[in-house]
Amino acid sequence: MSQGWTRRSFLTALPLPLLAGSGLAQDADRPQYHFLPPSNWMNDPNAPIWFKGEYHLFYQYNPKAAQWDTMHWGHATSSDLLHWKHLPIALAPTPGGSDKDGCFTGCMVVDGGKPVIVYTGVNPEVQCVARSEDLLTWTKEPNNPVIAGPPAGVDTPGFRDPHVWREGNEWRLLVGAGFRGKGGTVLLYKSNDLVKWTYLKPMLIGQKLSGPADPVASGEMWECPDFFPVGNKWLLYVSTQGKVLYWLGTWKDDVFTPESDGVLVHGAGYAPKSCDASGKRRIIWAWLREQRSKADQLRAGWSGSMSLAVVPTLDGDGKLLLNPAAEYDGLRGKRMREAAHDDCCEIHIKLDGMKPFGLLRGGQEVLGFDPESHVLSVGRSEAPVPPGRLDLRIFLDGSVVEVFANRRVWLTGRVYGERRGLSLRGDPRSIQSWPLTPVSRDRLTT
Structure with missing residues (x-):
């Protein structure tokens, strides 16, 4: 050096x-x-x-x-x-x-x-x-x-x-x-x-x-x-x-x-x-x-x-x-009863835990759930979850994905690529989302 x-x-x-x-x-x-x-x-x-x-x-x-x-x-x-x-x-x-x-x-x-x-x-x-x-x-x-x-x-x-x-x-x-x-x-x-x-x-x-x-x-x-x-x-x-x-x-x-x-x-x-x-x-x-x-x-x-x-x-x-932290709630925009935003957003999804589920962005899976193994996946990351219903709080932010399952499992991963809208694989019990306001205009968090 x-x-x-x-x-x-x-x-x-x-x-x-x-x-x-x-x-x-x-x-x-x-x-x-x-x-x-x-x-x-x-x-x-x-x-x-x-x-x-x-x-x-x-x-x-x-x-x-x-x-x-x-x-x-x-x-x-x-x-x-x-x-x-x-x-x-x-x-x-x-x-x-x-x-x-x-x-x-x-x-x-x-x-x-x-x-x-x-x-x-x-x-x-x-x-x-x-x-x-x-x-x-x-x-x-x-x-x-x-x-x-x-x-x-x-x-x-x-x-x-x-x-x-x-x-x-x-x-x-x-x-x-x-x-x-x-x-x-x-x-x-x-x-x-x-x-x-x-x-x-x-x-x-x-x-x-x-x-x-x-x-x-x-x-x-x-x-x-x-x-x-x-x-x-x-x-x-x-x-x-x-x-x-x-x-x-x-x-x-x-x-x-x-x-x-x-x-x-x-x-x-x-x-x-x-x-x-x-x-x-x-x-x-x-x-x-x-x-x-x-x-x-x-x-x-x-x-x-x-x-x-x-x-x-x-x-x-x-x-x-x-x-x-509760401070992130202050970034929320208008609540939607669908996954309406594919980036810079928060999504709440409730699953019955009995059927496969996927959240896809531009055809690429952002989050997946396998009921047979009881495993959540985000990109290359995985985490086991207990059997039964799942309450998922999902944060999308550029390539970053963070998921909090039943407030007990914290799963983090990276998913790169195009933003072409969100779609679902499977039927959740409920879904709602909020756009989150960027903290800067230049992606520098300053």
Whole structure:
């Protein structure tokens, strides 16, 4: 990478919208109300935070091209979760520093009223700290890395993606890792000052699958842990095996006891991260991966989208519910008792769960349901659903499709191609739809 791309002074002086290509505004596959950068590559959401009345969303970003490369942290802010202002890059690799080869995924906390980022530097994977007064200018901790490697005796295929929270008068930290040959884990640490960390133990250990050689694909390595209370339970989730696994349980005296588990988001969704919004609700975002070739992504000039903001709650039986944030209702136009719009819309469909069903756009299936296997499909993505009636809330936005089934199954996928109207295969019990107002005229969500 050239010196010009690694010098933080250059990147922070360059407004991100200037990087956007002129053809992106006409690209029908680009979303119009999901968040995405002006151009180029995006992956994991990083360190979302509600701070002084605004949401700040950071994300893994390559400012050079629509492909993965040395990671920076993009940054945007919003007061309503819908309209985002793109800000200068927050973190860039420091030549010769512990993050010289990339500023990987991390989290943010507020310490003494001031924001603090904890993130991963790579080659080798270490944990680093950066501080700010205003969320715009960041100063990296002179003692970086604050955790210089895995604990002694832990043979792990990876060591990244810290998650930090306050526990009484101390801080707790989880790092995604794994026990080689055995299974993924999250390693638990404690600290009084966010700089000096003491390793405690693995909080949970999974089991490696046979077959895949890649440690993340096999479950030998867990990425992007997140951990927070939902109702009277605690929710832990990690990204591994191509999906996002979760556990609900109790947390007391540094012991997590799982009581139920499942898949948080199916399909294209990966590496989710959450923030607490003024103690009133928790909000989760996931990276929506592309499901087209690398060559197509490079030609398009952009790759990756953020999911809708999703709020987790519990039902009366303590089971996990997942709903899009209520703010999206504010984008609705006039309700129609049919699937009248093939893009930038929300559709509610109720099925009896006994017959096949399909929602097609221009002859291409956007959503399918197979009653024999009880599987929902969106593009190349699939998710099992329980037998019985289905209440589907479907969001179409460019190539992005997100489905919430009975408020329990969150399925995400990408469907590219022409917009030539919607049609149905099979008869639903009921159907209604709303056009959703684009948040900008240039498909830049700004």
